Amino acid sequence: MTPCSAKKNLLIIDDDELFCDAVKIGLHSADLAIHVAHKGQDGLAFCKKNHVDVILLDQKLPDGEGRNFCPQLLQVNDQVKIIFITAYPSFDNAVRGIQVGAHDYLSKPFELEELRLTIDQMFHTQKLEKNVALQHYKRHREHSDTVLISHGGLNDTQDVVHRAAQSQAPVIITGETGTGKNVVAKYIHFHSQRSDNGFLNINCAALPENLIEAELFGTTKGAFTGATETRKGIFEIADGGTLLLDEIGEMPLHLQTKLLSVLEEGQIRKLGSHSVKPVDVRIIAATNRDLEQAVKENRFREDLYFRLNVLRIHVPPLRQRQQDIPDLCRHFLQKIPDATHMVLPEQELDQLCHYHWPGNVRELKNIIERAVIFQRQGTIYPSQLLQTTQESSAPSSAAVHLSLEDVTRRHILQVLDAHQGNQTQTATVLGISLSTLKRRLKQYDTRSN
Numbered sequence: 001m002t003p004c005s006a007k008k009n010l011l012i013i014d015d016d017e018l019f020c021d022a023v024k025i026g027l028h029s030a031d032l033a034i035h036v037a038h039k040g041q042d043g044l045a046f047c048k049k050n051h052v053d054v055i056l057l058d059q060k061l062p063d064g065e066g067r068n069f070c071p072q073l074l075q076v077n078d079q080v081k082i083i084f085i086t087a088y089p090s091f092d093n094a095v096r097g098i099q100v101g102a103h104d105y106l107s108k109p110f111e112l113e114e115l116r117l118t119i120d121q122m123f124h125t126q127k128l129e130k131n132v133a134l135q136h137y138k139r140h141r142e143h144s145d146t147v148l149i150s151h152g153g154l155n156d157t158q159d160v161v162h163r164a165a166q167s168q169a170p171v172i173i174t175g176e177t178g179t180g181k182n183v184v185a186k187y188i189h190f191h192s193q194r195s196d197n198g199f200l201n202i203n204c205a206a207l208p209e210n211l212i213e214a215e216l217f218g219t220t221k222g223a224f225t226g227a228t229e230t231r232k233g234i235f236e237i238a239d240g241g242t243l244l245l246d247e248i249g250e251m252p253l254h255l256q257t258k259l260l261s262v263l264e265e266g267q268i269r270k271l272g273s274h275s276v277k278p279v280d281v282r283i284i285a286a287t288n289r290d291l292e293q294a295v296k297e298n299r300f301r302e303d304l305y306f307r308l309n310v311l312r313i314h315v316p317p318l319r320q321r322q323q324d325i326p327d328l329c330r331h332f333l334q335k336i337p338d339a340t341h342m343v344l345p346e347q348e349l350d351q352l353c354h355y356h357w358p359g360n361v362r363e364l365k366n367i368i369e370r371a372v373i374f375q376r377q378g379t380i381y382p383s384q385l386l387q388t389t390q391e392s393s394a395p396s397s398a399a400v401h402l403s404l405e406d407v408t409r410r411h412i413l414q415v416l417d418a419h420q421g422n423q424t425q426t427a428t429v430l431g432i433s434l435s436t437l438k439r440r441l442k443q444y445d446t447r448s449n
Helices: 017-026 040-049 066-076 091-099 112-138 152-166 181-190 209-217 253-265 291-296 302-308 322-335 346-353 360-373 387-393 404-418 423-430 434-448
Strands: 008-013 032-037 054-058 081-086 104-107 171-174 199-203 242-246 282-287 311-314
Touching: 008 017, 008 040, 017 032, 017 112, 032 040, 040 054, 040 066, 054 066, 054 112, 066 081, 066 091, 081 112, 091 360, 104 112, 152 181, 152 311, 171 181, 181 199, 181 242, 181 282, 209 253, 209 434, 253 302, 291 302, 322 346, 322 360, 404 423, 404 434, 423 434
Parallel strands: 008 032, 008 054, 054 081, 081 104, 171 282, 171 311, 199 242, 242 282
Antiparallel strands: none
């Protein structure tokens, strides 16, 4: 695979060499660079080194299910548009693909022109999203995500959010995956005195343990094997702005100590350096874990917890604020190109309000976007995309009372069992580092003894 150099970059992840060759020939264009990977891991590695705009992702790959690679690809580049392709058409597969972040779904065989139009739509959507984002930034962001935190279901937290925006104190944001914790963090930053400076986000669970320190604090040349130059860390880059530490509960204990030192002293030390550098960074931490329980089990430093927990904001799951769903639907329709005129019938809203939404706001957004693609004469029917998952998504009476930590533990152990105990494959499927998985498994084993 060659490095991306064209204005637009398409990556095909499919083990069918004839299909890949046909697409490359059929879509050949001076404005489009087409790259091919025959395994999911190869495609993921390519995306980590090169910019990719659109991905054609096969559902069946030699090293796993395509939809299992989707979250990992989005973690590398959350702006990439993923189109699922499969020779085994299934409505259930389509819904699951959308739930994990795919933007569209095609079933083989399909006409070349259909593929061309779908890809062109992805590029068009990306261009509009970038233009909208730029305009929002130039106009001081115009509070485009205000709607996500100003509904009746969030009245209890709205006041704390506004107070956090006016403060310089650290903040902890808690809530399930997909509830919009990152949106709340961005809202706080862009409504604060730091809004003209940078907002950076680092996922503590996505980086290997041996790289987190270098990413946070930077490195000097020769600090370790492979450190060929002096590099700034996230803290130094974010100086004067805001840093969101997502999944803070996954940060290793020894780095928690260094983070506490930065918060207390306002200075960092690069790896391999003997000097310190002052930094002024506002910290917002986000987690879907129970940090109080982690403190009790000595998995999270108590002093760091109290230092971060100056302001606490909890974002409830969408199922607990279903009154927000109509406004959220209208909000998402406003953000989709050429969808502002589309009609969402009242009975559809009623169906959506009675759905459990295991993927929270993120799942709702994907469903609305999918419904727009399948709209009929300007009317969308998103509830039809929920029919195959409604039953499986509804929790049992016993599951409703499980803690988030218990649900996470069960899911990790189920994935581990599905891969016959292979921890490397399990970590890849879960989208976390191997060191994070091993730390979790060690915790579970300790608690069972």
